[in-house]
Amino acid sequence: MIKRYLSKGLWMFLLATSLTAVAQEVPSPKSHFGFDIGDNYQLANYTQTEAYFKKLAAASKRVKLVDIGKTEEGRSQYMLIVTSPENHKNLEKYKAISQKLARAEGLTEKEAKDLAQQGKTVVWIDGGLHANETVGAHQLIQTAYNLISRTDAETTKILDNVIVLMTHANPDGQELQSDWYLREKTPEKRSLAGLPRLYQKYAGHDNNRDFFMLNLKETQNMGRQLFIEWNPQIMYNHHQSGPAGTVVAGPPFRDPHNYVFDPIILTSLDAVGAAMHNRLNVEDKPGYTQRGGSVFSTWYNGGLRTTTYFHNMVGLLTEIVGSPTPMEIPLVPSRLLPNSDSPNPVTPQKWYFKNAIDYSVSLNYAVLNYAQRYHDELLFNVYKMGKNSIDRGSKDTWSFSPQKIEAINAAAKKDKSDGGARRSMDPKYFDEVMKDPKLRDARGYILSADQPDFTTAIRFLNALIRTGVVVQKATAPFTVEGKKYPAGSYVVKTDQAFRPHVLDMFEPQDHPNDFKYEGGPPVAPYDAAGWTLAYLMNVKFDRIVNAFDGPFQKTTYGELLKATPQALPNASGYALSAQANESYLAVNELLKAKVEVFRNPADGSFYVPASAAAKAALNKAENNFGMKVTGASKPKGAVKVKPSRIALWDTYGGSMPSGWMRYIMEQYHYDVTVVYPPDIDAGKLKDNYDVLIMVGGSVPAFNPEAGGRGFNPPAIENIPDEFKGRVGRMTAEKSIPQLKTFLENGGNIVAIGSATNLAAHLGLPVANALLTADGKRLPNDKYYVPGSVLSVKTDAKLAANWGLDENTDVYFDNSPVFKITGSDARVKPLAWFATDKPLRSGWAWGQAYLKDGVAAFEADYGKGKLFAFGPEITFRAQTHGTFKWLFNQLYK
Structure with missing residues (x-):
């Protein structure tokens, strides 16, 4: 009846309006998942999350759903771009502004300020990288819903001034972990523990250690968005779990920070961290800790958060307490007294999943509100840092480092006229070091096309290119400082915005001597202390400290180098x-x-x-x-040469070193069979395999007093049938006899890292070289070498060493070091520490203890052979320079 009294045009307008209203009604998480995000004992898997993201994109003009690439298991990895409908109309414009300011090429300061006024802050928020840290993926869902559905003034300002990149960091892991948790029908019995395999196909937890190498498909997808496409000014990486007695650890972080950063990075972390911390306090959410309140620093490169610092981005990390199964904030008395690290302590209490989600959403909003308030400043600061890098790479520059500070002190101490007792030194000692032409920063690096392993150099350069570094190719032969280089050589100059990353990949890290107090134990670095990728990949390069040029052509940002096909020679x-x-x-x-x-x-x-x-x-x-x-x-x-039948040890739950080994085997086209402790205990290994690869964590420690006992199988209920054959641990009683039989029957074993414990079980004449006079392990205040790059000497005549340099760089993480006892001809050293200063990059306290220690050896045992490598020769699929130690042993 109503239709009779309305004109046709008005009727159609009202109908269209009502349909638009329906289309714009944003579905709540509960309407889709059947529960509120944060409900106890409830998790969403990725299939459900992907479907929800698609609903949000269909329902709102505030969001665009982007497939950024496939995961290692073949799923689509999605990123939600959330901003105002008006900004969505101009996304390419704002992306271009963000790129121009980040790269800082050819822009005047006025032009940069104009672009900063025109642009929108780009903020990255991710979730789910570590799939067992379930808050991450779920706060992403809740925050997306809030930003898309809310109409309050704060949200509106954020959407008007900020482009939010909401990125799922590990779809495969969310699917696996959530389904595993929910397999138990009784909610109170659900547990995140006991996942049968790695939650990232190859890397598991190490997926957050792949962001300068970018081996994995997921990290490549994210790296492209971060360093090539969007270049966000702020990126926020969500993790778990906060230190006991707190709720969340966040920025700013503890020292040391990496000396290649622009100082604006550090002060920006202070500013954004203060906004995050302050918001929680205003909302009566206690328990935030910062700086020395947690272990997280800004030294390491390679993490999703940390690699961004080397690209002039404000990289944020929070580690929050939370689980779908209710838990407790424990009583830790030392955390209760307010201090500058933790001014608002949390008291012991019951802690629910919803609490962690609410905290995370508040922290996201704190970051986004800061980004909208200071959008022009953030955009200009990125340009300023990039321009600073270009300027520093275009002139003579001397960077500070602990070694240079020590050199200044040594210069003063050496000069007897100084007396050494004054509080201040004569500036001439500063000039002696910081104006020494030999100690200048590099202007660039030349990678000659005629080096022995040029294809690995290409892999190295592609890792740089994936992170936004500019690489140049020589289109003709050229000469620099009297040395001739062929056409096809590559050049990486430091006069570019991401100079900090370039320096970090070519130059040694100089980690300070970091101790709790004078004479006390060392403070462990967050992850590694040294990782110079050019060293680990054995890339040959010349470091040039003077300005140079040549027939160089710049590669396009993000465009990977490809091999130039060469015709096979006409030969027999x-x-x-x-x-x-x-x-x-x-x-x-x-x-x-x-x-x-x-x-x-x-x-x-x-x-x-x-x-x-x-x-x-x-x-x-x-x-x-x-x-x-x-x-x-x-x-x-x-x-x-014949191919060997290769077996690779793994364990229930998945071993990260074994996972990375699988990745390497696939990349270099080796066929390999994964075996588990029950397979080894079953015996008859030589019937099926010629080589067994044992990675760190596989072989139990040799302990005669305790009978060499291994670990008990995990107590996990409802293990699926397909995984039951994996449950168990290697033991001295069952596993070691089978390994002995395998060797006696002509099998070979490659043992890496702690797997070299096998030598003791076999009774070989080798011993730990790092013991005190009374046979005890050297204490950490005497000797401590966390993940660093060291140099070893090799015997090139031995087949196991074919292809390696006489002096080879190895990744060493308090790794086993041996001495050969007696004169048993069965044991031959493959590599050893020839000097008392083998450190190449990182931190080695008491490195003199390493001199003459054996890093690797081979030993005949029956008809077979053990190859024992103390250093991590395949570490995270980064150490290409030592892959040949593995490859040489994989043929008959």
Whole structure:
């Protein structure tokens, strides 16, 4: 009846309006998931979360859903772009402004300020990176709903001035962890513990250690958005769990900070951290701790948060307490007294999932409110830091470091006229060090195309390019400082906005001597102390401290380098160098194609007789991976190569070192079978395998007094049938006898890190080289080497060492070091510490104790052989320079 009294136009207008209202009604989490985010004993999996994100995108003009790439298990990884409808109309404009300011190329200060006024702050908020830290993914859902549905003044201002990139960091992990938790029908019996495998296919918890290497598909997806596409001014990385007796740890963070940062990074962390902390206090949410209240520092590169510092972004981390199963804030008396780190302590109480979600949403809003209030300042500061980097890389610059401070002190102490007792020193000592031409920062680095493993150098450069670094290629031969370089060489200059990252990948880290008090124990660094990637990958480069130029062509931001295909030489056979990792990949392809391959016993190089099948396999390798293949005749004494049957140890729940090993095996085309302790205990290993790879954590410690007892299997209920065969731990009683039999029957074992405990179980004449005179372990105040890069000497004549340099850099993390006892010919050192100063990058307190210690050895045992490597030769799939220590042992 009403329709009769309305004009047709008005009726259509009202109908369209009502349909729009329905379309704009944002679905609540409860309407989709069936529960409120934060309800006890409830979790959403990724399938449900993805469907909810799609509903939000369909319902609101405030959100755009972007598929940023596939995960390692093939799921779509989504990012929600949340901002006002008006800003969505101009997203490409605002992205371009963010890129221009971050790269700081060719902009005057006035132009940068104008762009800062025009632009919108870009803020990254992620969740779910560590899937067992379930608050992360769920706060992302709740925050997205709040931003999209709320109409209050604060939210409106945020949407008007900020573009929020809400990124799911680990879809595969959320699916696995949530389904595992919910498998138990009785809510009170649900547990996050006992996940049967890694929650990221290869890396598990180490997925937050892959952001300068960017091996994994998920980290590559996120790296592209962070460093190439959007270049946010603030990024916020959500984690768990806060220190006992607190609710949440956040910025600012404790020292030391990395000396390559622009100082604006540190003061910005103070400012944003204060906004976060203050908001919780205003909302009567106690329990925030900062600086020395937690272990988190700003030294390390490689984390989702920490890598951003080297790109002039304000990287935020919070670690919050929370679980879908209700828990307790424990009584920790030392945390109760207010101080500058924790001015508003929390008292012991029951703690619910909803509490953690509410805190997280408040913290997100604190960051976003700060971003909207200071959007022009944040945008300009990014430009300023980038411009500072360009300027520093364009002139003579001397960066401070602990070693240079020590050099200044040493110069004064050496000068007897100074007396050494004055409170201030003559500035001449400063000039002696900080104006020494030899100690200048690099203007750039040249990677010659004629280096032995150029394909690995390309992999290294692609890691830089993925993080937004500008790389230049020589289009013709050139000469710098009297040295000639061929066309196709690459140059990385430091006059670019991300100079801190460039320096960090090429230069040694100089971690300070950090002790709780004078003469006290060392303070462990957050993760590693040194990681110089060019060292770990054995990339050959020249460090240039003077201005230089040449026929250089800049690569496009984010565009990866590709191998330049070369025609195979016209020859009766082909040679592949043992110095190039890609040679091993090619050999694996040749062996799978049933092509004969031989090894030259003089240097370990591979020889392949020419044939149609050989040409096809080598052309594939050449075109895809930039293989260097030379013409050759069959070398004297050449030995035919056969593929080994390879087994790799793993455990219930998943081992990260084993996961990274799987990744390496796949990348270099080795076939490998994963085995578990019950498989080893079952025996008859030699019937199925020729080589067994044992990574850190696999072999129990040798302890005769305790009978060498291993660990008990985890007490987990309702283990799915497919995982029951994995439950167990290696023991001295069951596992070690099977490993002995395997070796006696002609099997080989590659033992890495703590797996070298096997040498003691086998009774080999080797011992711990790092003991006091009375046989006790050296205390940390005497000797302490957290994750760092050290140099070892190798014996190039030994087959196990083929392709390695005489002086090889290794990743060392308080790793085993040996001494050979007696003169048993069965044991041969492969690598040892030839000096009392082997440190190349990081921190090595008491490194003199390492001199003459054996880092790696091989030992005959029965018909087989043990290869024992104390350093982490495959660490996080980053240490390409020592991969050959593994690869050489994987052929018959």
